[in-house]
Amino acid sequence: xxxxxxxxxxxxxxxxxxxxxxxxxxxxxxxxxxxxxxxxxxxxxxxxxxxxxxxxxxxxxxxxxxxxxxxxxxxxxxxxxxxxxxxxxxxxxxxxxxxxxxxxxxxxxxxxxxxxxxxxxxxxxxxxxxxxxxxxxxxxxxxxxxxxxxxxxxxxxxxxxxxxxxxxxxxxxxxxxxxxxxxxxxxxxxxxxxxxxxxxxxxxxxxxxxxxxxxxxxx
Amino acid sequence: xxxxxxxxxxxxxxxxxxxxxxxxxxxxxxxxxxxxxxxxxxxxxxxxxxxxxxxxxxxxxxxxxxxxxxxxxxxxxxxxxxxxxxxxxxxxxxxxxxxxxxxxxxxxxxxxxxxxxxxxxxxxxxxxxxxxxxxxxxxxxxxxxxxxxxxxxxxxxxxxxxxxxxxxxxxxxxxxxxxxxxxxxxxxxxxxxxxxxxxxxxxxxxxxxxxxxxxxxxxxxxxxxxxxxxxxxxxxxxxxxxxxxxxxxxxxxxxxxxxxxxxxxxxxxxxxxxxxxxxxxxxxxxxxxxxxxxxxxxxxxxxxxxx
Amino acid sequence: xxxxxxxxxxxxxxxxxxxxxxxxxxxxxxxxxxxxxxxxxxxxxxxxxxxxxxxxxxxxxxxxxxxxxxxxxxxxxxxxxxxxxxxxxxxxxxxxxxxxxxxxxxxxxxxxxxxxxxxxxxxxxxxxxxxxxxxxxxxxxxxxxxxxxxxxxxxxxxxxxxxxxxxxxxxxxxxxxxxxxxxxxxxxxxxxxxxxxxxxxxxxxxxxxxxxxxxxxxxxxxxxxxxxxxxxxxxxxxxxxxxxxxxxxxxxxxxxxxxxxxxxxxxxxxxxxxxxxxx
Numbered sequence: 001x002x003x004x005x006x007x008x009x010x011x012x013x014x015x016x017x018x019x020x021x022x023x024x025x026x027x028x029x030x031x032x033x034x035x036x037x038x039x040x041x042x043x044x045x046x047x048x049x050x051x052x053x054x055x056x057x058x059x060x061x062x063x064x065x066x067x068x069x070x071x072x073x074x075x076x077x078x079x080x081x082x083x084x085x086x087x088x089x090x091x092x093x094x095x096x097x098x099x100x101x102x103x104x105x106x107x108x109x110x111x112x113x114x115x116x117x118x119x120x121x122x123x124x125x126x127x128x129x130x131x132x133x134x135x136x137x138x139x140x141x142x143x144x145x146x147x148x149x150x151x152x153x154x155x156x157x158x159x160x161x162x163x164x165x166x167x168x169x170x171x172x173x174x175x176x177x178x179x180x181x182x183x184x185x186x187x188x189x190x191x192x193x194x195x196x197x198x199x200x201x202x203x204x205x206x207x208x209x210x211x212x213x214x215x216x217x218x219x
Numbered sequence: 220x221x222x223x224x225x226x227x228x229x230x231x232x233x234x235x236x237x238x239x240x241x242x243x244x245x246x247x248x249x250x251x252x253x254x255x256x257x258x259x260x261x262x263x264x265x266x267x268x269x270x271x272x273x274x275x276x277x278x279x280x281x282x283x284x285x286x287x288x289x290x291x292x293x294x295x296x297x298x299x300x301x302x303x304x305x306x307x308x309x310x311x312x313x314x315x316x317x318x319x320x321x322x323x324x325x326x327x328x329x330x331x332x333x334x335x336x337x338x339x340x341x342x343x344x345x346x347x348x349x350x351x352x353x354x355x356x357x358x359x360x361x362x363x364x365x366x367x368x369x370x371x372x373x374x375x376x377x378x379x380x381x382x383x384x385x386x387x388x389x390x391x392x393x394x395x396x397x398x399x400x401x402x403x404x405x406x407x408x409x410x411x412x413x414x415x416x417x418x419x420x421x422x423x424x425x426x427x428x429x430x431x432x433x434x435x436x437x438x439x440x441x442x443x444x445x446x447x448x449x450x451x452x453x454x455x456x457x458x459x460x461x462x463x464x465x466x467x468x469x470x471x472x473x474x475x476x477x478x479x480x481x482x483x484x485x486x487x488x489x490x491x492x493x494x495x496x497x498x499x500x501x502x503x504x505x506x507x508x509x510x511x512x513x514x515x516x517x518x519x520x521x522x523x524x525x526x
Numbered sequence: 527x528x529x530x531x532x533x534x535x536x537x538x539x540x541x542x543x544x545x546x547x548x549x550x551x552x553x554x555x556x557x558x559x560x561x562x563x564x565x566x567x568x569x570x571x572x573x574x575x576x577x578x579x580x581x582x583x584x585x586x587x588x589x590x591x592x593x594x595x596x597x598x599x600x601x602x603x604x605x606x607x608x609x610x611x612x613x614x615x616x617x618x619x620x621x622x623x624x625x626x627x628x629x630x631x632x633x634x635x636x637x638x639x640x641x642x643x644x645x646x647x648x649x650x651x652x653x654x655x656x657x658x659x660x661x662x663x664x665x666x667x668x669x670x671x672x673x674x675x676x677x678x679x680x681x682x683x684x685x686x687x688x689x690x691x692x693x694x695x696x697x698x699x700x701x702x703x704x705x706x707x708x709x710x711x712x713x714x715x716x717x718x719x720x721x722x723x724x725x726x727x728x729x730x731x732x733x734x735x736x737x738x739x740x741x742x743x744x745x746x747x748x749x750x751x752x753x754x755x756x757x758x759x760x761x762x763x764x765x766x767x768x769x770x771x772x773x774x775x776x777x778x779x780x781x782x783x784x785x786x787x788x789x790x791x792x793x794x795x796x797x798x799x800x801x802x803x804x805x
Contacts, residue, residue, distance in 0.1 A: 003802050070761050072788040072800045203790025331611055399648040403711070405609055406642035407662035407718055408634050417665055421652040 005069040012061055012082060016089075019054050020132035022047050023092040027128055027186065030096035031121045033103045034179060037110035041100045048093035055090040058082060077203060081196035085135060088193040092128065095182040102178050112172035117179065120156045123149045124183050131190045140201050143194040153187040156180070270490050277487025287453045287469075293480035297488045299455045300469035304495065306456055307449065307465050308439055310374035315381030315438075316431055322382065323389025323427075328415050330390075339390075346383040353379045354444030362448060368462040372448035377438040384437060388430020392423040432500055439496050442467035466492040557582035557752040558603065558640075558722055563617035565598055565607065572598040574776040575617075580722075580769075585744060585753045587767035587784065589760060591799065595776040596756045600724055603754065604640040605633040621722070638662070641715030645727040647707035649699035649714070656695040658710055662718040681713040686743050705736025712743060716751075723747065725755040729762065741766050760800055764788050772796045 026047040033040040062079050065071060071079055103109060127149035134142035157180050167173035195206045222230075281296050288295025322342070326335050357376035362368055396419050404414035420427070445451070450462035451472065466488055473485035558580040565573040573595045580586050588596040598607075605626060607613040619626045626636055649658045657664070659678045668674065678695065682688040687709040691697070699710060708728060715723060725744070729737040744753060744766050757763050763770050764784060771781040772793075780793045791797045798804055 005802075070764075072760065072764070073791050073797045075801055076789055397648075399644060399646060400650060402606065402609065402644065403642075403648045403650070403714075404661075404665075405606060406604060406637065406644075407665075407714070408636075408638035409662065409665050410634060413665050418650055418652075418661075422650070424652070 005065060005071060005075060008061060008065050008069070009075065009078070012058065012065075012079070015054050015058055015061070016082060016086060017136060019051055019058070019086060019089040020135060022051050022054075023089040023096075024128050024132050026051065026093050026096040028125055030099040031124065033100050034109050034175070035113055035118065035121060037103075037108045039103070041104055044096050044100045048097040051093035052090050055086050058086040074200075077200045081200045084196040085193050088131075088189040088196075091189045092186055095186050098182050099179060102175055102182075106171055106175045109172065109175045112169070112175055114176075116156050116160055117176060120153055120180070120183055123152050124186055127153070127187065127190050131193050134194060134197050138197065138201055140194075140198050143198055146190055146194045150187040150191045153184055157184045267493070270486060270493060273483070274486035274488075274490030277483050278490065282484070282487055283491070286455065290476060291478045291481070293483070295484075297466070297469050297484065297491065299453065299464040300466045300488060301491060301495070302456055303449070303463045303465040304439065304467075304492065306463065307370065307373050307377060307445070308435060308499075310370065311377035311381055311438055312431070312435060314374060315378035315434065316385055318378070319382035319385025319431075319434070320389050320427065322386035323393060324415060324420075326386065326390040327393035328411070328419070342383045342386055346387060348380075349443075350376075350380055350441050351443035354447040357444060358447040365460070367460065368448060368450040370449055370456075370459045370461070370463050373445055373463065373465070376444035376448045377441060380441060380444065381434040381438050384434040385430055388433065389423075389427050392426025392430060393419055395426060396422045428503060432503060435499060436496050439499075440467055440492065442471055446471075466495070554581040554584070556580060557622070558754075559618075559620040560599070560603065561618040561620070563599065563602060563615065563619065565595075565602055565616075566612075566614040567598075567610075568612040571776055572613075573602070576773070576776075576778045578771055578778060578781060580752060580754055582752045583748060583750065584768040585748045585755060585766055586769040586771065587763035588754065588756045588771050588773060589758070589763050589799075590773035590779075591804070592758070593775075594773045596773045597726055598776075599773065600726055600754065600756050603722075603724055604637050604642055606642070608633055638666075638718045639720050640722045640724060641718060641720035642724045643708070643711050643715050643726065643728050646731050647704055647711050649702075649707050649710050651698075651700050653699055654696045655691050655699050655702070655710060658699045659713050659717050661714060666718075677717050678713075681716040682710075684716055684743070684747065685709040685713040686739055686746075687713060703736070705732050705739060708732060708736070708740060709743065712740075716747075720751070722752045722754065725753065727756055727758060730758065737762075760788070772799060774799070 026044055029040045029047070030044050032038055033044070062082055065079055069075075127146055130142045130145050130149070133139065134146065160180055161177065164173040164177050199205055279296075283296060283301065284298040285294075285296035286299055287297065322338070326339055326342075329335070330339070354376050357372050357379065361372040361375055365372075400418055400422060401414055404418050409418075445465050445468050449465060449468070451468040452462045452464045454464075456463055470485050470488045470492065473481045473488060476482070556579045560576060560578045560580075563573055563576045564571065576595075576599060578586075588600065590596050601607055602615050603619055603626075605615075607615050615627060617627070621636065621639060624631065624636070626633070649655075650661060653661065656678055659681055660668075660674050663674060663677065679688060679692075682691065687706060690706060691702070691710075699707065702710060708731075712723075712728075728744075729740045732740065741762065744755065747753060748768075755763075755767065767784045769781065770784045770787045772779045772787065772791075772795075774795060780787060780791060780796045782792070787796065788800055791800060
């Protein structure tokens with residue numbers, strides 16, 4: 001016999017999965033814009049905006065469920081984590097948009113593309129994919145991969161930034177700095193997301209803030 | 220969910236038809252019940268009217284206080300009979316009520332065993348015993364042994380009639396007190412007899428008193444047992460070991476006499492007896508009547524007086 | 527390192543800490559311990575080998591579907607089953623260091639240490655408010671009016687009823703509303719100076735406002751008393767209790783700090799029950 005909360009939970013699930021797909025596509029498009037010099041601003045903007053709207057929808061739904069059903073146990077953890085996860089998706093959209101803005105601001109920067117940027121981009125795409133799948137399947141083993149990706153992204157970020165100071169090409173240096181920054185933030189949110197997914201499944205919180213703080217300090 | 224709106228309309232149409240018929244049947248049953256109630260009340264009412272009509276002329280101060288005069292004359296009164304009735308009811312109650320109440324308490328509070336079941340059974344049987352049999356029993360046990368009719372014998376016989384009634388009604392009243400009050404008492408660490416006497420009985424008071432009144436009314440009118448135990452007399456009460464008069468006996472004697480004056484006195488005595496019974500009823504109800512609305516609420520815990 | 531004051535802190539008030547499972551309940555003193563309690567009603571087993579430890583000065587809730595044995599279990603804690611003919615209780619129930627089911631124990635005396643409040647308010651109907659509160663005392667021989675007056679005021683204040691009835695203590699108890707009657711029953715139970723308070727679904731017969739008052743009362747009382755409450759209202763358990771035990775078909779399935787049990791139950795059955803997936 002379906003419970004009163006079940007339709008709402010299903011709806012939450014549906015919207016979140018849409019957000020995930022959109023976020024994935026959004027970020028892919030955005031990074032292609034600077035790697036290949038494509039103008040994807042409008043599309044990315046559309047997607048990002050849609051994701052943001054869905055984020056508000058999710059928030060409404062979550063508070064509605066809290067008000068009506070006072071969920072506990074699995075339901076509770078799912079709903080609680082959904083705030084973090086949907087926020088993460090909305091952030092992906094936002095940073096994707098920011099990335100396209102870099103291209104708009106600096107013009108075609110495809111010549112600035114270098115090895116580290118390509119690698120980092122691959123990692124980001126992979127990571128977002130893992131994050132979306134991890135949530136869809138509630139599979140915490142993927143969290144390991146996400147964390148590995150994120151660690152890699154941080155490493156590159158910490159290596160490249162000092163190097164950019166010595167660069168001759170101001171345009172490329174600045175562009176890359178901005179891009180690295182956005183990509184690194186995307187990475188952070190992906191980790192927060194995986195922590196939230198971990199909470200759904202295991203019921204344990206992880207002191208992620210500390211972790212992030214500790215390894216950004218070390219360089 | 221398989222009923223469609225059309226089907227629902229169909230069903231509703233059905234109900235409408237039935238409703239009209241049912242209302243009619245309802246009215247008819249109503250009238251029949253009412254009619255039966257009237258039929259039941261009429262004899263009662265007419266008895267009261269009859270007794271009152273016939274007896275009221277006999278009432279006078281002398282009638283109520285004097286001893287009976289010579290047979291056939293209209294003199295004298297039923298003084299001793301009134302006194303006797305009051306005495307015999309009082310004495311019988313003194314014996315019968317405590318025994319009955321204690322038995323009732325035993326059956327209700329301590330009565331979840333075989334002994335109690337047997338006692339209850341015998342109690343019920345006993346309640347249905349013809350009073351003349353009990354009278355004969357008292358005759359054999361007391362009158363024959365002591366060698367004379369006496370008030371003791373009469374009180375004994377009436378107590379025998381009384382106590383099964385009191386026991387039964389006491390038991391039922393106590394059982395009507397919800398078990399949750401006993402539980403509350405237990406949870407407070409009170410001993411069982413304290414709970415029974417200070418809490419349960421207090422709550423069952425109304426029912427118990429009704430039961431006692433029932434028993435008193437019953438014995439007030441008993442004649443047969445009195446014939447064989449107190450015999451009757453024309454004198455006021457003198458001692459416990461001699462015969463005594465009582466209203467039922469006096470009524471019986473008076474009504475059998477062929478004289479019209481005696482018959483009139485008989486009616487008068489009957490009227491007095493009815494008044495006494497009604498009077499006892501009203502007096503006790505009034506005395507305990509302050510708790511009357513509360514008696515209803517005893518039945519339902521957690522119910523408030525506020526609407 | 528957690529200091530002693532931190533272990534005293536009520537878990538329900540803290541946000542999920544990083545040392546989530548590290549605080550062990552062993553540090554708390556237990557007021558009552560039920561060990562291997564099995565209760566038979568005639569041929570059926572109402573409670574199967576249940577062991578529970580109740581920390582002092584806290585509220586423990588017992589939840590579970592109807593017929594799971596939680597009320598049966600609760601009632602064995604103050605030997606109420608002595609009143610029931612076919613009930614047989616095995617096991618030990620320790621109050622501090624005394625086994626209440628030991629042969630040498632006088633249950634009547636020890637029942638005064640464990641007060642009980644019932645599901646339907648049951649103030650003695652023929653007594654006034656004052657007499658109801660003092661029933662457990664007066665009927666046990668306490669006569670000193672000064673002490674009785676003090677206790678009446680004290681317990682009625684603890685039950686949040688004093689202000690509403692202080693001007694008319696001679697009023698009949700059944701003229702109060704349902705919620706007031708229940709608070710009166712709480713005051714009556716407190717009057718005998720118990721150490722533990724057992725409550726059997728105390729708010730289930732009451733309206734929401736009255737329920738709220740009862741819950742506030744319980745939250746205040748737990749500063750001084752150990753409270754064990756049976757409830758079928760899970761939100762109430764979450765609001766009011768520090769520890770929760772989930773029972774099913776006579777067995778104790780899970781017993782943990784309330785917040786943990788409701789956000790992350792270890793047992794599948796518990797998860798199903800609290801989420802309303804059965805019973």
